[in-house]
Amino acid sequence: MSGEHEHFIDKVDLEARRRAAKVIYEKFAPVIKDVLAGRPPKLVIPKRTLANTVFDPERGILVLGEEMLEREFLDLGESRRFMQTLLMAAIIYQSLIENEYPTIRDLYYKGKHTIVYRDLRGRRQEENTWDEQKESDAVIQDVEVFTGLFREDMLILSKEKGKVVGNMRIRSGNDVIDLSKLGHGAYAIESTADLIEFIDVDAEFVLVVEKDAVFQQLHRAGFWRKYRAILVTGSGQPDRATRRFVRRLHDEYNLPVYVITDSDPYGWYIYFVYKVGSINLSYESERLATPKARFLGVQMSDVFGYGSKKPYLSDSERKKFIIKATDRDVKRAKELLKNYPWIYKNPLWKREIEIFLKKKAKLEIEAIASKGIKFFAFKYIPEKIETGDWIQ
Amino acid sequence: MSGEHEHFIDKVDLEARRRAAKVIYEKFAPVIKDVLAGRPPKLVIPKRTLANTVFDPERGILVLGEEMLEREFLDLGESRRFMQTLLMAAIIYQSLIENEYPTIRDLYYKGKHTIVYRDLRGRRQEENTWDEQKESDAVIQDVEVFTGLFREDMLILSKEKGKVVGNMRIRSGNDVIDLSKLGHGAYAIESTADLIEFIDVDAEFVLVVEKDAVFQQLHRAGFWRKYRAILVTGSGQPDRATRRFVRRLHDEYNLPVYVITDSDPYGWYIYFVYKVGSINLSYESERLATPKARFLGVQMSDVFGYGSKKPYLSDSERKKFIIKATDRDVKRAKELLKNYPWIYKNPLWKREIEIFLKKKAKLEIEAIASKGIKFFAFKYIPEKIETGDWIQ
Numbered sequence: 001m002s003g004e005h006e007h008f009i010d011k012v013d014l015e016a017r018r019r020a021a022k023v024i025y026e027k028f029a030p031v032i033k034d035v036l037a038g039r040p041p042k043l044v045i046p047k048r049t050l051a052n053t054v055f056d057p058e059r060g061i062l063v064l065g066e067e068m069l070e071r072e073f074l075d076l077g078e079s080r081r082f083m084q085t086l087l088m089a090a091i092i093y094q095s096l097i098e099n100e101y102p103t104i105r106d107l108y109y110k111g112k113h114t115i116v117y118r119d120l121r122g123r124r125q126e127e128n129t130w131d132e133q134k135e136s137d138a139v140i141q142d143v144e145v146f147t148g149l150f151r152e153d154m155l156i157l158s159k160e161k162g163k164v165v166g167n168m169r170i171r172s173g174n175d176v177i178d179l180s181k182l183g184h185g186a187y188a189i190e191s192t193a194d195l196i197e198f199i200d201v202d203a204e205f206v207l208v209v210e211k212d213a214v215f216q217q218l219h220r221a222g223f224w225r226k227y228r229a230i231l232v233t234g235s236g237q238p239d240r241a242t243r244r245f246v247r248r249l250h251d252e253y254n255l256p257v258y259v260i261t262d263s264d265p266y267g268w269y270i271y272f273v274y275k276v277g278s279i280n281l282s283y284e285s286e287r288l289a290t291p292k293a294r295f296l297g298v299q300m301s302d303v304f305g306y307g308s309k310k311p312y313l314s315d316s317e318r319k320k321f322i323i324k325a326t327d328r329d330v331k332r333a334k335e336l337l338k339n340y341p342w343i344y345k346n347p348l349w350k351r352e353i354e355i356f357l358k359k360k361a362k363l364e365i366e367a368i369a370s371k372g373i374k375f376f377a378f379k380y381i382p383e384k385i386e387t388g389d390w391i392q
Numbered sequence: 393m394s395g396e397h398e399h400f401i402d403k404v405d406l407e408a409r410r411r412a413a414k415v416i417y418e419k420f421a422p423v424i425k426d427v428l429a430g431r432p433p434k435l436v437i438p439k440r441t442l443a444n445t446v447f448d449p450e451r452g453i454l455v456l457g458e459e460m461l462e463r464e465f466l467d468l469g470e471s472r473r474f475m476q477t478l479l480m481a482a483i484i485y486q487s488l489i490e491n492e493y494p495t496i497r498d499l500y501y502k503g504k505h506t507i508v509y510r511d512l513r514g515r516r517q518e519e520n521t522w523d524e525q526k527e528s529d530a531v532i533q534d535v536e537v538f539t540g541l542f543r544e545d546m547l548i549l550s551k552e553k554g555k556v557v558g559n560m561r562i563r564s565g566n567d568v569i570d571l572s573k574l575g576h577g578a579y580a581i582e583s584t585a586d587l588i589e590f591i592d593v594d595a596e597f598v599l600v601v602e603k604d605a606v607f608q609q610l611h612r613a614g615f616w617r618k619y620r621a622i623l624v625t626g627s628g629q630p631d632r633a634t635r636r637f638v639r640r641l642h643d644e645y646n647l648p649v650y651v652i653t654d655s656d657p658y659g660w661y662i663y664f665v666y667k668v669g670s671i672n673l674s675y676e677s678e679r680l681a682t683p684k685a686r687f688l689g690v691q692m693s694d695v696f697g698y699g700s701k702k703p704y705l706s707d708s709e710r711k712k713f714i715i716k717a718t719d720r721d722v723k724r725a726k727e728l729l730k731n732y733p734w735i736y737k738n739p740l741w742k743r744e745i746e747i748f749l750k751k752k753a754k755l756e757i758e759a760i761a762s763k764g765i766k767f768f769a770f771k772y773i774p775e776k777i778e779t780g781d782w783i784q
Contacts, residue, residue: 100764100765103761172574177575181568183563183565183566183567184402184565184582184583185564212552213552214495216583217549220493235551316505320504370497370502373492
């Protein structure tokens with residue numbers, strides 16, 4: 001934007017743009033130098049393969065390993081991807097300096113075109129820069145790992161669904177927002193969670209609930225006021241901004257993070273995404289994962305009891321609420337138990353999954369919540385936090 | 393909640409509870425009287441069938457017709473549904489007076505149990521109150537049309553995904569929120585949109601965008617500041633609260649409402665949900681639909697031009713951006729053109745769909761947005777509003 005629109009640009013974004021543009025420039029400058037000097041240009045990029053995804057037990061997160069790949073322009077098998085990477089970097093750079101806010105879908109469209117050329121025999125050939133968004137998305141990820149910048153650092157936006165309320169004030173753009181003064185509504189977290197400045201946070205812990213409607217119930221019932229919590233939801237599978245927001249609360253204010261999901265493999269997976277990161281995008285974990293996040297529930301032992309622990313449900317409630325696990329649930333649970341060291345090395349997780357596999361039963365948060373908000377908000381959650389009844 | 397939690401209850405909710413409980417009490421009291429007097433009890437409920445769903449051309453919305461059904465307890469074919477309706481009303485009533493905030497999923501769980509009885513031959517029989525949530529949801533709808541209360545009026549919550557920013561202040565619960573001071577984030581609209589009080593609104597129009605990421609782009613670029621708009625997204629298919637929020641802005645401040653969706657049958661459908669309501673739940677329309685909502689784009693004539701109107705896309709952009717319509721798209725478009733009077737009686741809609749059927753091409757908002765935010769936010773949208781280039 002220029003001229004008449006200039007007064008709308010906010011400083012925070014402008015500074016972020018400058019930082020990102022500088023990094024992109026510096027990272028790609030050697031490629032340009034190679035070309036100008038007549039040397040065959042190449043990019044050295046960390047490998048984003050499953051084989052190069054390792055679990056760092058020290059930090060408790062999934063990270064990229066040490067393996068690098070060399071992407072050479074003059075290698076027939078790599079020149080296409082080499083050119084895609086440079087094309088994408090150029091589009092992103094241009095968007096940065098022109099004050100654009102592209103989405104990943106926009107970047108796909110912006111770069112999509114057909115290159116017409118003649119081959120060695122003089123025949124006319126056509127080649128698309130990319131065909132599907134899957135392809136351009138992977139190129140964006142290459143640019144991320146090559147530059148060390150997240151797409152959010154490059155002012156690339158995406159659909160967001162994270163919400164938060166609690167006793168804290170933040171600065172976003174030019175505004176100060178009091179997240180304890182939002183009535184029945186909530187603050188929808190921006191894509192660029194690193195551009196949020198935490199001004200003050202007056203809380204004992206962070207409570208992340210999987211489901212938006214449960215978030216609303218706890219909010220309306222005054223849970224966060226009574227227990228001095230920051231209440232967050234990612235509305236199902238969390239997006240990057242929600243994860244980053246939670247992680248920053250943990251890091252910067254040393255707040256414990258409790259997560260409540262459905263009691264089934266899908267719910268557990270959502271918890272693990274908060275905790276260790278997603279397996280496909282392990283390079284994100286260093287900034288997005290909260291390794292010390294605690295799985296508060298719903299636990300299988302809340303449902304069935306275990307040892308001296310009494311279940312929260314009576315026999316008749318259990319009969320009413322539990323849902324039979326599907327074959328797919330059982331298969332996923334077995335995979336979790338087999339493949340992930342942070343699960344099979346943790347006796348509490350082993351126990352959780354073994355009860356599940358034995359009972360072949362799952363339970364939704366709503367089943368607990370339907371016992372009444374008095375029970376859910378003012379007994380179940382605080383009692384479990386107080387007695388340390390969580391899994392890490 | 394009682395005792396120690398009482399200070400968290402907000403007055404707005406409490407008054408809403410009292411209003412709703414009173415209506416439920418009064419509507420169901422005659423049934424109790426019938427029972428006490430030994431008369432066979434019955435409920436007279438507006439029919440929620442497709443045959444009783446009519447388009448009111450005066451008001452431009454779908455509404456329930458005049459047909460009523462009598463649901464009698466002593467009719468074998470109806471006693472199950474009769475009892476379900478009373479069970480649900482009782483659960484909702486109890487939730488209201490106990491300060492609960494149930495979701496529709498909670499209500500399913502709360503009411504789900506097995507009734508054991510002996511039949512005439514003395515055999516033990518079992519009958520579930522309901523088996524699937526689909527069944528209990530339909531009963532909630534019966535309670536809604538019978539009482540004239542929306543579920544939101546009864547403090548029943550549901551997943552919400554609507555967001556808003558703009559020059560307006562609202563009161564929600566005990567707080568006043570300035571929707572122009574939310575930084576890069578947005579205000580997540582509460583489920584109970586009727587409990588929001590609009591304090592002041594300083595805007596020329598409402599712009600509703602289908603997609604969350606596009607909403608963020610326009611927000612970050614300062615669109616709503618420059619053009620004095622209230623910017624809203626429902627993140628795809630809008631929920632009830634978002635629709636109610638938009639409708640109230642239209643009614644109470646006489647603001648024109650413009651909608652931007654993808655240029656395809658699914659996008660048109662989203663626009664029609666804002667405009668006339670959804671066909672399955674026509675009883676909602678009276679409060680949720682905004683019959684005068686205007687479809688700003690993306691129009692087929694924006695893409696291909698029409699008559700003297702020049703397209704916004706060059707030939708090469710069009711080639712790059714348009715997506716081939718699927719057979720399913722074509723089928724849906726033909727259905728729209730055939731079945732809905734507010735479409736086939738409107739020459740502009742006829743034209744829109746006919747271009748689509750001729751070109752068999754669709755286009756996403758992002759294709760327009762990828763031409764740059766300068767173009768999208770500061771040329772395309774304002775120019776179309778200024779020249780009246782919309783369809784109603």
